[in-house]
Amino acid sequence: MSDKLTANTRDKNLIFTPSHIANFICKALGIKESDKVIDPNCGYGLFLKSAKNYTDNIFGIELVEDVYKVAKEEFEDTVINADFFDCENLIREKKPNIALMNPPFNSSGDKTNGFVFVEKMLDWMESGYVAVILPMSCAIGTAKEIAKIKNGILEKHTLDAVFTLPSDLFHPNANVSTCCMIFKVGIPNNTETFFGYFKDDGFVKKKNLGRVQKDDWNSIEEEWLHLYRDRSNVNGKSVTKLVNGDDEWLCEAYMETDYSKLTRKDFEKTVRDYLAFLIKNGDYR
Template identity: 45%
Template sequence: MIRADMISTIGRKYLTSNIENDEYSYPKAFSVVSLTFTPIRNSAGRTFEKLDIRFVKDNVTVLIETKQNFTKADEEQLSAYVEYEKALTGNKTVAILANTVNDNVKVWRGVVSDSDLMQKETALRSMDEYVDFYTSKINDKEKVMQNTYKLNEMLHRHSIPEKLRSQFVGTCLLALKNGLDYSTPSLTAAQIRTRIKEVLEELLNSDINKAEKLALLNRNVLGDQYVRQLSIAAFREILKFIEDNILPFINDKSTSGQDLLNLFFVTFNKYVGKSDRNQAFTPDHITDFMAKITGVNKHSVVLDPCCGSGSFLVRAMTQALDDCATATEQENVKKHQIFGIEFDENIYGLATTNMLIHSDGNSNIRQGSCFDLADWIKDAKPNIILMNPPYNGQRIHLPKKYVATWTKNKKEDPSKGLYFVKYIADTLNSINHQAKLAVLLPVACSIGTSGEIARLKREILQENTLDAVFTLPNEIFYPGASASACCMVFKIGTKHNDVSNPDTFFGYCKDDGFKKKKNLGRVEQIDTGTGKSKWVEIEREWIELYRNRRSVDGLSATHKVNGDDEWLCEAYMKTDYTKLTERDFQQTINDYLAYLVKEGHIYEA
């Protein structure tokens, strides 16, 4: 394909040449922004400085190096341009080798390495499509949710218990992704289980905790009596459905693929028994938002001390990998910068499986209580903490010295999870290590101005800063836990009353563009005017308000607070009366009436 056709296909309006012949000089670009350009040399001493074609839209750059007939050796040149681009703009990249004598192309999402090669990309696309490599596709999400619901019904029909389903399906999905062959007619169900075990052993080969993780997966999944009772026909039916209806939507080489995989786990974990209804698995778009506001990048060391199925860890890893310029940087992120702890054995197995599906060196996920791993946390030295602690932790989940302060009839954590924040902050402060912590907590922690919650709020602010609080939509965990939640952001190791600190930012983030849908939970909505996801624009607004600390009536406020104050936007923002309707008034009256009935102040007739 000739260069003019390449430019036309991707979109000339996105072309960003800065020298003749539509080429792009990185030395010139670096000099314009007063950065020092350091040329990269190959093994023969040759330097690479001028890219053939460059396109930019939003925060995505497409780099094309043209050849008459490219070879493996040309990848080194393209890789150098990716490194320049990351140093110059920090943009996410799509890197392409393209022939001029035919239509052959080779495409990488991000780093030019075997793991980031997009083998199915055999033709050039438009710029909008390349930008989509880094954004979620709502139609695929809905399809996965629908197929997950159908799969749940199938597992119910084959007597797989609810608590086992996520881990069982995750294990099957992992095996299928790595070449499990289950179609041979002579295979028995026992032989399929053996083949799945072999896949797991190979994947965990370099994991220092291999024996422990294999033992858990064998005992809790493959060795479970309900899995062992599956007939060969039932096993094949389940594997076939996963292969045909789940696996095609999961491309772990793209951000949208990562989103879909997390969505699969989160959606599936909503099908739990009544005893587990308070398990609050974090929705994927909220993990994405929290990773962005804490600024996760390739330098971040991320910890989730209550990692559940691993959604925060996967999201943080995705964002960090997108910031990398080389395969070496990516490998370092996977092996040395992602840390997780999970108390529950079964959910720990799910987190392990989730990270393995994402090709992560998952040896830094530990099973146990974060309160017993203080030294491990100190050694990790995380500078970003993302967490969603249990809101109703029982005595077994918390340290004895804290439980000893509870009254005898107290069954659940009176701090509603705030004690986890205090513990992590204290652990890092003990080694004078600064970090940023974003945590999901029930709204009760924000409005609490007395008792255990107020005490912890005051103590946390003695050594740490409350940077921001976001009030999240009602029923954010629907159809799982029913708690109303907020996201608090702390600066660990910076005193709240430090004169350099701005006032705390409060965001009223009640509308995320999601709507409840039967059997599917909360579903992302499309703007009928633009055809794009409403959430994408809403998230952009939330982040812009926070980063610029802007006060907008009905949306946000800034206010100086202490541990005795309410930490909620509703207490400080001004109402935008222009947006109020008669329906809003009626809803408020209804809510107040329901409150009076609930508290016993009035009685229904």
């Protein structure tokens, strides 16, 4: 299994989590040996592979047989070929306390963009944490189905954190902006959520190569972990706020801009983008 395999997969629902982000999420959750980890839509098992650095107690479910077969080569009987929605009893029996999720966002007929997987997972766990990568549409949540899920979740569970992820994270397989939400299971939401503006992971797009590391990922990861663990409020980077199900669950909605960091280059780019927008819309005279 490799990131190359990931990069070659074009099916919209087969978009796998880059390993540095999977590792970061495992570190953010502080997974330890005694934890029981599940990925209920495990794909080739990239999240399971990261979790295995901390615990042998891992379990994956994958619907697509060909994908499952690849995961099985590495994870043997810790993965099964099944539909997550048929696994309620099994999941309740196994009692995972950590769920790592990147569910399908684009399944036809799923108006929740993958949120329905999270809603079920939270309800089938007794305690612990769920970390899930979802499209921004779930965090902004104006669609009726999504707003309903957001409100329902907060009645029973806590929105611990939301990290805005790099816009091109899934390049070249998908062009969707995503965030990572972390929920604490079984405790109604009544504390401030940590929102991190984690858009720059130091990777850049390179033709035919996908995203490649340009800056020092280790120090970026270290900074993200500090901001989250300390629940810091840092202009341009992070903020904490008590939200409800009708609010936007996104850092951008609450964070103060750090104007001292704006450069002439940023200003020129914004003016150029705006002019391009006007020209494209036929509004430039």
